[in-house]
Amino acid sequence: MAEDGVDVLLLSVGADLPYFSGYEAMPLERITMLVVPRDGAATLVVPALEAPRVVEREGVFSIKPWTETQDPIGIIARLVGGAETAAVGDHMWSGFLVDLMSAAPGASFRRASTITSPIRSVKDEVEIERLRAASQAVDRVAARLQGGEIPLIGKTEAWVSAELGHQVIDEGHDRVNFAIVAAGENAASPHHEAADRVIQEGEGVLCDFGGTMIGDDGIGYCSDITRCVWVGERPEREFLEAYAVLHEAHGASVRAATVGTPAQDVDRAGREKIINAGFGSYFIHRTGHGIGVEAHEDPYIVEGNQAPLVAGNAFSIEPGIYMPGRFGMRLEDIVVATEAGPDSLNTVDHHLAVVTA
Numbered sequence: 429m430a431e432d433g434v435d436v437l438l439l440s441v442g443a444d445l446p447y448f449s450g451y452e453a454m455p456l457e458r459i460t461m462l463v464v465p466r467d468g469a470a471t472l473v474v475p476a477l478e479a480p481r482v483v484e485r486e487g488v489f490s491i492k493p494w495t496e497t498q499d500p501i502g503i504i505a506r507l508v509g510g511a512e513t514a515a516v517g518d519h520m521w522s523g524f525l526v527d528l529m530s531a532a533p534g535a536s537f538r539r540a541s542t543i544t545s546p547i548r549s550v551k552d553e554v555e556i557e558r559l560r561a562a563s564q565a566v567d568r569v570a571a572r573l574q575g576g577e578i579p580l581i582g583k584t585e586a587w588v589s590a591e592l593g594h595q596v597i598d599e600g601h602d603r604v605n606f607a608i609v610a611a612g613e614n615a616a617s618p619h620h621e622a623a624d625r626v627i628q629e630g631e632g633v634l635c636d637f638g639g640t641m642i643g644d645d646g647i648g649y650c651s652d653i654t655r656c657v658w659v660g661e662r663p664e665r666e667f668l669e670a671y672a673v674l675h676e677a678h679g680a681s682v683r684a685a686t687v688g689t690p691a692q693d694v695d696r697a698g699r700e701k702i703i704n705a706g707f708g709s710y711f712i713h714r715t716g717h718g719i720g721v722e723a724h725e726d727p728y729i730v731e732g733n734q735a736p737l738v739a740g741n742a743f744s745i746e747p748g749i750y751m752p753g754r755f756g757m758r759l760e761d762i763v764v765a766t767e768a769g770p771d772s773l774n775t776v777d778h779h780l781a782v783v784t785a
């Protein structure tokens with residue numbers, strides 16, 4: 429904050445609050461705000477009816493509950509005091525920000541992520557092991573998918589999505605963040621919403637799922653994995669050829685994800701393989717995103733991000749090929765940049781699984 433000329437940090441709903449305080453606020457019309465002055469003690473302003481949910485952290489912050497008849501914006505404004513520059517969490521509701529701007533007219537407001545993201549994006553060993561535990565849990569689900577233990581033929585995408593979600597919870601996650609199931613031509617839409625489409629023999633099925641595993645400290649770390657399976661005896665030749673390119677591209681980007689390598693070069697390493705094979709126009713998204721207490725956070729593995737990877741960065745590597753009206757495929761692992769090289773947290777089989785169930 430001192431380096432960036434920020435006088436006070438204001439964190440409301442979003443991942444920054446639980447990361448720094450251990451408390452995850454419900455997204456309510458009643459405002460919760462962690463007020464962190466550059467010089468002085470931090471205060472968590474919280475609705476009185478939510479205060480029992482807060483675990484007090486002595487020496488970290490004090491709690492200031494507000495009742496239904498009090499003005500919480502006024503309370504926060506008084507804590508802001510004469511601050512000239514306030515940094516607000518990226519997920520703060522705009523209505524709260526507008527009210528704060530009126531209540532603290534002497535302050536200018538900017539994003540807090542320039543301060544919080546560089547801290548959150550570098551994981552320590554404890555955080556990496558929590559990400560690894562979450563990744564290993566979804567690996568076990570993916571292994572059952574690849575082994576034909578999760579029924580597909582004759583089931584709807586929505587049924588399979590729900591089943592994946594149930595298994596993610598059974599493997600120790602506290603919540604499911606998403607469970608994309610896309611069969612055949614539907615897989616050409618990267619974020620397809622599973623519906624009543626029935627899975628048939630003789631087509632590919634893309635499954636992308638993950639959740640949040642919450643620790644004893646109240647902070648959750650995320651998982652995210654994508655695997656594709658072919659349903660039927662013999663995959664189509666074109667599908668096999670495209671998947672071979674995808675597999676090669678995935679490996680190239682993982683190998684490139686070394687400390688000191690610009691994020692965009694990791695994207696380029698895999699994308700080049702896909703372009704050279706003639707599928708370049710069908711890879712329509714970035715190669716990856718950071719992961720931690722949020723499913724998507726810094727660093728982003730995308731063209732234009734010239735920031736070099738540092739030890740402790742955790743991110744997805746997920747190239748894809750999407751042929752409209754025909755098929756789609758994606759292969760995704762979570763990888764950590766380390767001084768010893770890329771550490772893939774997902775280790776379940778990367779080859780195209782063929783299932784007949």
